[in-house]
Amino acid sequence: MSHNSSLLVPLPEITRHKHSLFELNGDAAAKWLEALPMANLGETTKQLYQALTELSHVRCKPKDRYEILEKMRPRVHTITKGLAQHYLNKPIVLPDKAEKVVLLADTLNSQLALGYCQSFVGLESESRLIRPKEAMATCLHRALSEYGQVLLRTYQLYRTPPHHFWLHNHHLYRSAQLQKLTTQKVADKILGSGTVQQAYVRSLLLACSRCHQLPQPHIEQVYTGLRYWSNLVDIRDYRLESCTFLLDPDRDTAPTYRQLTQQAPSPGWLGIDTNGLTEGDILSAAQATGKTKLDLQLPKATLEQLSNAWHAPTTRSSQRVERDDTALITLGLNATHYYCANLADFDQFQIESSDAELQPDPFSERHHRDIWSQGASDDTRETDHAGTVNFGLTPNRHDEPIEAIDYSLTQAPGDSSRRPTERQYSYLRARILDSSAGGFRIEWPVEQGVRIRTGEIIGIKTEDFDDWRIAVVRWIRSDEQHQMGVEVLATAAIPYSARLMQSGLPASDYQRAIVLPSDGTDESPRVLLANIASFAEGQTIELVRPGHALRARLLNSIESSGSYKLFNYKDAVKNAPPKAVVGEPEKNEGEFNNLWEIL
Structure with missing residues (x-):
């Protein structure tokens, strides 16, 4: 890195004078790329990784480096898209192989970003008269966009960004400010065109979107929508008192709500003003228009959640109480229904209403205990011979802690040969870290290879409560500890x-x-x-x-x-229309006068 450069991002040391795979020009790199076995994901990834690693240490003219990176970038994104199948829509606790795939994908994006940083530094060192402003802006935009892919992947896995991530992004934007390139428009067919400032704000707003509360598929949709929404946001270093978020570009941190900032802003701080981003602007992106060219597959509730996240911090309504006890967790509505039904198969619920009324009510005792009240009932749980509480459940035959859910299509009620047995539903054990009036913070067991997502229905059984609580997963975090926050919808329920x-x-x-x-x-x-x-x-x-x-x-x-x-x-019976009264034919005839002509 040049000592006179405005870009303070640390760059790889130059130790080579030639590349082992191709000559240092765009045409040679393109010819080499055409020979890659794209059908072989592993081999192509290996060669691209080697090519980018070598390129970062080779002495090369900035223009040639820029052209080589432009040739390689589409292939890299094809590969990272293929790698996503190994870590998306997987259990929250990834196996070692998937973790390595995540690291590899992050490395490929980061290598591209650093390569564009190297090109920018080289172009910046040229004479001011021949300095290519458009190429310099493209380098900064590309670097910010590649780091944005790392951030997106991080949030899709409910994790926090790596060390120095935000500092590198802040340095890139500061260089754009010093070179007056923030409003320079850059074309990008892969990740979305826009200005350098938009690429920066796009990552900042993603960090402010409370992604830990969003389902995994929605997070990428939000990032896509930010191509449009980032243009409606102002970032500035003055009038910070009217900004929603503040950030210190000299610190390795994401933006925080102005009301929650721990210290008074000092000169150099930046503010993000989202007042121009109205709820109508956010909701309009859910449909394709000629103006935005977006078609986001996001429910209205998620768009409203984004609007709230970008305009006001949330306040905790109740105090958390630290805990360290075990809970039984059922994952999904099917399994939760099974345990709320006292382990009754769903076949017992697929009956005609006339037959149902004639059967004994297995839930009458629960009804007599006033299940609609929010208070806890008497402790009637069974205790095994060892003296430990077993929550009133029959132990699993093989002591399986993980629920086995069949996601196959529901079969017709009469087709019992193809319907999976209900006995496959089981539970897992998890540790409650703390609780509040509205829910729990739960540590997810590392050894459990079970998928969990926000918005999922779960059942919770604790030793201090007789019934299964019905809850919904509101947020997930997966850093050193795998945690989820759940909101209790009800402390008792009846299955139907x-x-x-x-x-x-x-x-x-x-x-x-x-x-x-x-x-x-x-x-x-x-x-x-x-x-x-x-x-x-x-x-x-x-x-x-x-x-x-x-x-x-x-x-x-x-x-x-x-x-x-x-x-x-x-x-429906209570709200049915009044029946005709026998003995009042004239009144009934009046009710029907308007009906004759229609009939």
């Missing part, structure tokens, strides 16, 4: 089966549903539905369990995610 009713007849197969207690603000209970695609507001459903059946009209949707939908509902 649910099916759609049309004209008084069944119109769908049975699906799992869990009825939750009222939250106290509405007289009606709530129903948690298994399949969010099968039910909608205004529909009538039939809820059935042994000993009880009812028909309910779904009112407004309270909450939804990719795993569940929560509705208010009313008893």
Whole structure:
């Protein structure tokens, strides 16, 4: 790195005079790239890694280095996209092989970023009269974009960025300021065109998006949307009191809310003003338009969550209490339904309503204990011969701590030969780190190879409580400790089966549903539905369990995610229109006058 350069990012030491794979020019690099066996992901990745590593240590003209990197960059992104299959949509605790793949992908992006930094330093050292401003801006934009890929991957795995990550990004933007390149537009067909400032703000806003609360697939969608949203945000070094976020470019930290900043800003600090980014701007990006050319597959609830994250910090409503005890966790609505049903197979819930009313009610005892109350009931759990609490559950035959969930399509009720046995649902043990009035912070066991995602329904059984709590995963962090934050939706629940009713007849197969207690603000209970695609507001459903059946009209949707939908509902019988009164034919005839012509 030149001592006179404005860029303070440490660069690799130059130790070579030639490259072993190709001549140091763009045409030679392109010819070498054409011969790569792209169908062989492992071999191509190995050769690209070697080529980038050597290039970072070879003495090369800045223009030639820039052209070589431009030729290599598309191939690198093809490879990193292929590598993603090894670590995305996987268990939160990755195996060693997947961890190495993540490190390799980060290294490829970082090598590209450092290569563009080297090109920028070389171009900057040329005479001011012949200094290519456009190429210099492209180098900074490319470096920021490549670091953005590292950040995206980090947040997709619910981790924190590596050391010096933010410092390198701040140095790149400072160089753009000194060279007056922040508003220079740069074309980028791979990661999105825009100005150097937009590339910087894109990463800053991603860091402010509370990605630990988002489902993994949504995080990349948010990063895509930031191509547009970053243009609506102002970053400046004055009037910091009206900015939402503040950052110190001399520190290796991401932006923080202005209200939460621990020290008074000093000269050189930057502020991010998101007041120009209205909720309407955020929601408009969910649909493709000629202006934005974006088509984000994000639910409205996620877009509203982003709007809240970019405009105001959240405040904790209740105090956390440290804990160190074990909880049993069921993952997914199917397994949670199974344990709420006292280990009853779902076959027992797939019955006609007339038959259900004739069967004994296995939940009557629970009902007599007033399951709708929020208070804990008496401790009626069983204790094994060793004197340890077993939470009232029959121990697993093989003491399996992990739930086994079959994600295959639901079979028809009569096709018992293809339906998996319910007994495969089990639980895992996890440690509660702390609790609050609304939920828990739970440490995820390292040895568990189970997928977990935000918005997932889980059941929680603790030694100090008799019933299974129904909760939803709100956030995930996976650094030194693998943790998740869960919000308790209800402290008790009753399992049902649910099916759609049309004209008084069944119109769908049975699906799992869990009825939750009222939250106290509405007289009606709530129903948690298994399949969010099968039910909608205004529909009538039939809820059935042994000993009880009812028909309910779904009112407004309270909450939804990719795993569940929560509705208010009313008893359909209670809200049925009044029946005709016998002995009042004239009154009934008046009610029907408007109907004759239609018929």
